[in-house]
Amino acid sequence: MTEEELRRYGASVAAGLSAGAVIALTGELGAGKTTFAQAVAAGLGVREAVTSPTFTLVQEYRSGRLPFYHFDVYRLASSEDAEELGIEEYFYGDGVCVVEWAERVEALLPPDAMRVHLAYGPDEGARDVVIS
């Protein structure tokens, strides 16, 4: 997918989400995880600019149709740390959670989480997207 296709796809996914939805994003540095999170936020009607929550575990946005919780767990040492930070209260809560580097909190993800894996494609500006 091109970046534009990825953004359109993320926005279309957002239309079908309800409270308690969790989207687990994986893929290497720069693969497009934040780009996808921004697209979901846009699809929910979030009006603020969504930036990577680099120095906090989670960034909350409340201007959309549902609360939007954007996680980046890259810096977490272990899923026990995430557990202590109360990540599961978000996962089973009132909004939509999108988690970058989700493999780091694998054990805590709800069984019905949507998995989106992003990888560099053959051409510059292309990404392969695997949904499960």
Ligand SMILES: Nc1ncnc2c1ncn2[C@@H]1O[C@H](COP(=O)(O)OP(=O)(O)OP(=O)(O)O)[C@@H](O)[C@H]1O
């Ligand atoms: N097809 C594409 N899909 C998504 N992003 C693309 C695509 N082509 C180019 N890009 C660019 O690649 C970059 C992806 O960055 P992004 O921050 O979304 O990645 P990330 O996976 O969140 O990285 P990090 O691991 O640092 O959090 C952006 O600069 C975006 O413009």
Ligand SMILES: [Mg+2]
């Ligand atoms: Mg990112």
